[in-house]
Amino acid sequence: MNRSLGIKLGAIGLLIVLLLIPLLMIDGLIGERQSARNGVLDNIARSSSYSQQITGPILVVPYRQKIREWKVAEKTGVRYQEEHTVSSRFYVLPESFSLNGEVGTELRARGIYQARLFKSDNQISGHFEVPANYGITEDLADYQFDEPFLAVGISDIRGINNALKLDLNGQSLDFEPGFGDDMLANGVHAPLGNVDSTKLMKLNYAFNLKLQGTSSFSVVPVGRDSQVQLHSDWPHPSFMGEFLPTEREINEQGFTANWQTSFFATNMEQVLRDCVNNSGCSSFDARSFGVSFVDPVDQYLKTDRAIKYAMLFIALTFAGFFLMEVLKRLQVHPVQYGLVGLALALFYLLLLSLSEHLEFALAYAASATACVALVGFYVCHVLHSWLRGAGFTLGLAGLYGVLYVLLSAEDYALLMGSLLVFGLLACVMLLTRKLDWYGVGKAPAPEPHLTLEPGLLGE
Structure with missing residues (x-):
């Protein structure tokens, strides 16, 4: 070269x-x-509501139990029985859980930036099967049950857009603010009043939940048999969580997705027991699935x-x-x-x-x-x-x-x-x-030419 x-x-x-x-x-x-x-989107979400996750319903039964302990007096050595009362709660998951949701999306602008919000109209229904005396078979006299309530966890309650009414075995009950329990931070609960706990109870529940949020919508499948169906006008869904839809259809007009899970797959009862014993529910919340409404490639x-x-x-x-x-x-x-x-x-x-x-x-x-x-x-x-x-x-x-x-x-x-x-x-x-x-780069060689003597050309 x-x-x-x-x-x-x-x-x-x-x-x-x-x-x-x-x-x-x-x-x-x-x-x-x-x-x-991203900062503007976070501000918009802070002004409206963040991502939404629905957990429940869960039947919560507060109770008080008499505990008797034998102790020995230090001075006399005499054994005596000491009695005290502890307060706790039973948690019952539903036998069946069904959610049918219609989700629409819209854009909110701030300056040149836009955030995508969703509004979901969810029909939630199912039933509980509660054993007699909540499954307690021994020393029933030591238990005193308080008023049970149905609790529904909602990650951002600011997004609730309707007055919640619970239909329980044909009876209309009002939801009240707050989850009613320390297990989940946010949500609503509906007191059930006096119920006959001495025999097997089948509680059929249904309520309509209109919810607004941003970014994503997810559900915790709390039922022994859980079925979730979502319809939306969003054509670019990103399915997330522990379970993918069993059926889905996506086109330019939106998507339809169906999920179905069972206790064998979710192990929710064991997870709930661990949650109550450890006073932490991160693993319970993690058993969720849903869809993200964020543009996958902006x-x-x-x-x-x-x-x-x-x-x-x-x-x-x-x-x-x-x-x-x-x-x-x-x-x-x-x-x-x-x-x-x-x-x-x-x-x-x-x-x-x-x-x-x-x-x-x-x-x-x-x-x-x-x-x-x-x-x-x-x-x-x-x-x-x-x-x-x-x-x-x-x-x-x-x-x-x-x-x-x-x-x-x-x-x-x-x-x-x-x-x-x-x-x-x-x-x-x-x-x-x-x-x-x-x-390459060299000057081209000069073309050869002939030099003739003048005498050869003639005079």
Whole structure:
């Protein structure tokens, strides 16, 4: 390799390294704008309601129990019986639990940022089977049962949008604020009044819960047999939690999802006992499933993914310039390389700023069109040919088209990127298969010419 070619390649490599500076600055700006957006979304959620999780209903039975203990007097050594009363609670999970929810979404804007809220209309029903005397078979006289109540946990009670009424065996009861128990922090409860606990009870319950929230909606399957069905107009659901839907249908109009679980799969009774004994319910709450209403790939994530291909784009563009120099014996100054590289870097800044105001597809099209037009116009003069400039412009436009496909097809991005690089390398090898690389950069040899003596031409 001659010296001039080595200097040119070194200058191109140095320019690529220097272009990392504006690219890193734009990448940092993406993070800052995303953090600002997340802060606004958190403020909107704080003003309305956060993610929602429904836990229950759970039948809670407060009781008092007489405890008798034998003790020995220290001085006399006489044994005596000491009696005291302790207060505790029974927790009964329902035999069946069913939730049928209709979920609609809407956007709330603050400045240039938008948050997606959901409103769900849930019909909840099922039944309890409570054994006689709550399952106590010995020393029944030592127990005194207080008024039981039905408790429903709601993670953010600010999102409740209706007056809650409980239908219990055909009787209408009012819900009251508060979960009524320390086991769960937030929720509502409905006192059941006097019930006959001396025989087996079957309690059929039903109530309607209208709930507003942001980000996600989830349910804890408390029933021995739990069935949850959700319908929504959100076309991009992200199902989450311990269980995936047994059936789901997703289209442009929204989604329908069905979940079905049993005690064999959830082990909720054991988890509830551990929760009561340890005075902590994180494992109980964790047995949930639901759906997230957050856009899985927003404009900031897409822009961040796009900038990861920036160095590849700049390298491919510089490689195209270099091939033009080699094949057409042109001279492109390093400054011209640098200006084109800056134009390619500014594409990502345009994409970031426009995507905050337009749909990402429109922002991408506008940014790519502006960048391709600017570079194409400049290259036509650099290469001293409108035809060469048009060809280079079409190639650059094709690269931006491929990048958009890569961003849209996340699952196949690696495969498509690998095929793109391999195809471009094959094209370079094909175009330069007969090129004398030792002769690149050398001045062409002068053409030979004949010198005739004057006498040979005649007088």
